[in-house]
Each structure stands twice: as C-alpha cells, then as structure tokens.
Amino acid sequence: IHDRLRSGSPALAAWCGLPEAAIPALLAREAFDMVVIDTQHGAVDFATAVRATALIEAAGKPAMVRIPVGDFAAASRYLDAGMSGVIAPMINTIEDARRFASFMKFPPVGERSWGPHGALALSGLQPGDYFQKGNGLSVSFAMVETREALDIIDDILAVPGIDGIFIGPSDLSIALSGGTDMNPASAMVEEALDHALARARAAGKFAAIYSATGERAADLVRKGFHMVSIASDTALLRAGAQMALKAARA
Ligand code: 3PY
Ligand code: MG
Numbered sequence: 001i002h003d004r005l006r007s008g009s010p011a012l013a014a015w016c017g018l019p020e021a022a023i024p025a026l027l028a029r030e031a032f033d034m035v036v037i038d039t040q041h042g043a044v045d046f047a048t049a050v051r052a053t054a055l056i057e058a059a060g061k062p063a064m065v066r067i068p069v070g071d072f073a074a075a076s077r078y079l080d081a082g083m084s085g086v087i088a089p090m091i092n093t094i095e096d097a098r099r100f101a102s103f104m105k106f107p108p109v110g111e112r113s114w115g116p117h118g119a120l121a122l123s124g125l126q127p128g129d130y131f132q133k134g135n136g137l138s139v140s141f142a143m144v145e146t147r148e149a150l151d152i153i154d155d156i157l158a159v160p161g162i163d164g165i166f167i168g169p170s171d172l173s174i175a176l177s178g179g180t181d182m183n184p185a186s187a188m189v190e191e192a193l194d195h196a197l198a199r200a201r202a203a204g205k206f207a208a209i210y211s212a213t214g215e216r217a218a219d220l221v222r223k224g225f226h227m228v229s230i231a232s233d234t235a236l237l238r239a240g241a242q243m244a245l246k247a248a249r250a
Contacts, residue, residue: 001034001062001084001085001137001138001139002136002139002163004033004034004062005139005164005206005226005227006226010221010224010225010226010227010228011033011034011226011227011228012031012032012033012217012221012227012228012229012230013032013033013034013035013036013064013208013227013228013229013230014027014028014030014032014034014035014036014229014230014233015036015038015210015229015230015231015232015233016035016036016037016038016042016044016052016232016233017037017038017041017042017043017044017232017233017234018042018043018044018233018234019042019043019044019045019048020048021048021049021051021052021055022055023052023233024037024052024055024056024063024233025052025055025056025058025059027233027236028055028056028059028061028063029059032061032230033061033062033227034056034061034062034063034064034084034085034227035052035056035061035062035063035064036064036065036066036085036087036229037049037052037053037063037064037065037066038065038066038232039065039066039067039068039074040066040067040068040069040089041066042066046074046077049065049078049081049083050081050082050118053078053081053082053083053118053122054082054118054122057082057084057122062084062085063082063083063084063085064083064084064085064086064087064139065078065083065085065086065087066086066087066088066089066143067086067087067088067089068089069089069090070090070096072088072099072100072102072103073103075088075100075103075104075140076103076104076112076113079104079112079116079119079134079138080115080116080117080118080119081117081118081119082116082118082119082121082122082123083138084137084138084139085138085139085140085141086100086104086138086139086140086141087141087143087166087208088100088140088141088142088143089143089145089168089171090143090145090146090149090171091142091143091144091149091156092146092148092149093148093152094152094155094156094159096142097142097155097156097159097162098159100140100142100162101140101159101160101161101162102161104138104140104161105134105135105140105160105161106131106134106135109135109160109161110135110161112134114131116130116134119134119137123137135161139163139164139206140161140162140163140164141163141164141165141166141206141208142156142159142162142164142165142166143165143166143167143168144156144165144166144167144168144172144196145167145168145169145170145171145172145175146171146172146175147175147176150172150192150195150196153165153195153196153199153200154199154203157199157200157203157205158203162205163205163206164200164205164206164207164208164226165196165200165205165206165207165208166208166209166210166227167192167193167196167197167207167208167209167210168210169184169185169189169193169209169210169211170182170184170210172184172189172192172193173186173188173189176188176189176192184210184212185216193209193220193223194223197223197224197225201224206226206227207224207225207226207227208225208226208227208228208229209225209227209228209229210228210229211228211229211230211231212231212232212235213230213231214230214231217229217230
C-alpha cells in the first residue's frame with residue numbers, strides 16, 4: 001500500500017458503512033484502488049469487517065478501516081485480520097497520535113502485540129517475515145478534523161509510526177465555523193486543507209481526504225492528495241436508484 005500511495009497516481013477509495021461484506025466485495029471489483037470500511041459512522045461490526053477484508057484482498061485491493069474515536073486497540077485487531085490501513089478519527093493531541101501509532105506498529109516503533117492470524121494467511125508471509133515487514137505493510141492515517149489538530153499538525157506528522165493524515169472536511173467545517181455551519185467545501189475548509197496538504201508533503205508523509213462526490217474528488221486529486229475517497233456505499237446506491245427511476249419515468 002505504501003508503494004501504491006507513493007506511485008504518483010492518486011488512489012481513489014470506496015467507502016463502505018453498510019453492515020454487509022458483499023458490498024465492499026462488490027465495490028472492490030470496480031476500478032477503485034482500495035476499499036475503506038467505516039466503523040466510526042458506519043454500521044459494520046467486527047466480524048463483518050473481517051469477512052469483507054478477505055473478499056477485498058481477494059480482488060487484489062488493499063482493505064482499510066476507519067475505527068471509532070479513541071478505540072486504538074481496534075486498529076491492531078484489524079491489522080491482525082489482514083487490513084492494510086487504519087484511519088483514526090479525531091486525533092486532537094500528540095498523545096492521541098502516539099497511542100494510535102503504538103497500536104499500529106510493532107516494536108521498536110510501537111507496541112503492537114503479536115497475533116496476525118488473518119494477515120499471515122492473506123499475505124502468505126511466514127511469521128518471522130511478517131514481523132520484519134509488518135510495519136511497512138500497513139498505513140496509519142491520523143484524522144485531522146478539528147482546530148486543535150490543525151494547530152499541532154506538524155507535531156502529529158512527526159510522530160513515528162504515523163504514516164499520514166486524513167482530513168475530515170465536514171467535522172473541520174463544523175469546528176472552523178465555531179459550530180455554526182456544516183459545509184465541507186467552505187472557503188475556510190479549503191484554506192485549511194491546502195495548508196494540511198502542504199504540511200504533510202513537507203514532512204514526506206501521506207495526505208488523504210474524504211470526498212462526498214466524484215466531482216469534488218477530482219478537484220482534490222488535482223490539488224495533489226495521495227488518496228481521496230469517493231462518496232459512500234449508501235450514496236452510490238441511492239444515486240443509482242434515483243438515476244434508474246428517473247430514466248424509467250422519462
Ligand atoms: C468528516 O468529513 O468529518 C469525516 O470524518 C469524513 O467522513
Ligand atoms: Mg469526521
């Protein structure tokens with residue numbers, strides 16, 4: 001996944017929150033570069049996410065997960081199951097970033113405990129090899145979506161074991177407007193995300209961002225993000241249904 005993100009060609013991610021492994025499996029067969037399972041706002045439980053992991057990786061795509069706020073132990077469990085990346089929401093202090101990294105990386109970088117049952121099966125690596133290579137086989141994205149995070153973005157990026165930042169433009173818009181607005185494309189958010197992208201690039205780390213539509217994703221790709229998500233399973237399903245109904249009623 002590190003090589004894919006460094007390839008120079010931006011990665012487009014599917015974003016899944018419906019509690020059914022067949023949905024990410026299906027999207028993994030489309031031309032997405034990776035598939036994210038959202039367990040922060042999505043309705044996906046652990047067993048469903050694990051089933052989805054094998055199906056996504058079987059399509060030759062990296063499986064990624066967004067964990068719930070502060071549930072850093074879940075990051076290790078998803079890596080054990082064979083996920084290739086973890087996105088941690090609301091990383092607002094250096095301590096948050098350090099704790100997240102500690103569950104993502106084996107010593108000496110972090111304190112990830114040994115037990116990669118699914119990762120060994122899916123990678124085909126022997127245990128010793130997986131231990132040696134494991135820290136480089138997965139990416140850790142710290143979400144920047146508050147004023148606090150923006151204020152310490154260089155320090156977050158400098159934490160060993162944090163591979164990049166992932167911007168949450170909706171929460172960022174709520175934070176930057178002082179709780180008065182939810183507009184992920186506001187001028188304030190635009191300025192903040194340009195700044196965050198520049199800081200990540202200066203630190204030699206990855207910059208990723210959530211986007212609600214393909215059109216918005218195209219703008220963000222042009223800006224130089226390494227990875228951009230496009231819509232969500234729910235949004236795609238609804239858009240597809242509306243398109244078909246409109247055509248049928250025309
Ligand atoms: C945000 O925009 O706040 C996100 O977390 C994206 O899902
Ligand atoms: Mg958010």
